[in-house]
Amino acid sequence: GSRRPFSLSMFADDVVAAADQAGLDRFVAAGISMGAAIAMRLACRHPDRVAGLLLVRPAWIFDDAPVNLLPIAEVARLILDHGPDKARSIFAQSETAARLQREAPDNLASLIGYFDRPDAAPFAQVLADIAADGPGVSASDAAVLGITTLVIGNAMDTVHPLSAALKLAAAIPGATFAEIHPKALDSVRHFAELQAEITTFLLTYSNFRSLVPS
Missing domain, CATH: 3.40.50.1820 (Alpha/Beta hydrolase fold, catalytic domain)
Structure with missing residues (x-):
């Protein structure tokens, strides 16, 4: 669809439409x-x-925009600003990555996976919009x-x-x-x-x- 920004309300509307169909x-x-x-x-x-x-x-x-979603917002911004390859390198050296490695390694693995998506750049906009919603x-x-x-x-x-x-x-x-x-x-x-x-x-x-x- 063409509605922007991406939002939880948009996705909920999609669910209702799918249920109707x-x-x-x-x-x-x-x-x-x-x-x-x-x-x-x-x-x-x-x-x-x-x-x-x-x-x-x-x-x-x-x-x-709960504070627990700040790592997702950070990854999204890095991809949008630098592209997935350079963004991955920057994020790997970040304090956020070090903290997640200590406290929540599964979260870190999920975030790193975002850099490897074939649609990493457009998907980063989804991440940015949703993390703020x-x-x-x-x-x-x-x-x-x-x-x-x-x-x-x-x-x-x-x-x-x-x-x-x-x-x-x-x-x-x-x-x-x-x-x-x-x-x-x-x-x-x-x-x-x-x-x-x-x-x-x-x-x-x-x-x-x-x-x-x-």
């Missing part, structure tokens, strides 16, 4: 990182469409959600801090919170625990819905 009146909105923010916006702006909410490793709570919802919006919700977080993740997952879970009435093993320590265990939590949530949700008269 697929004939899905109601659905479980689920997402990881940016996807969690999109799912949160869908739940608050389209409560008649969202039947369940699954937020995995959220990077946003309610504010625009927010879900466009408030704590008061979350407080009136009446949707079955699971929030999943893990430690050792600077871009997706465990505190963000905990705060979102606390802000949504009746939400369940689950902490899983850090991806930075053991990705196999991380994804196994993630899959187990998602499966349990969907099965519990399905069983609950089957007991509710239509």
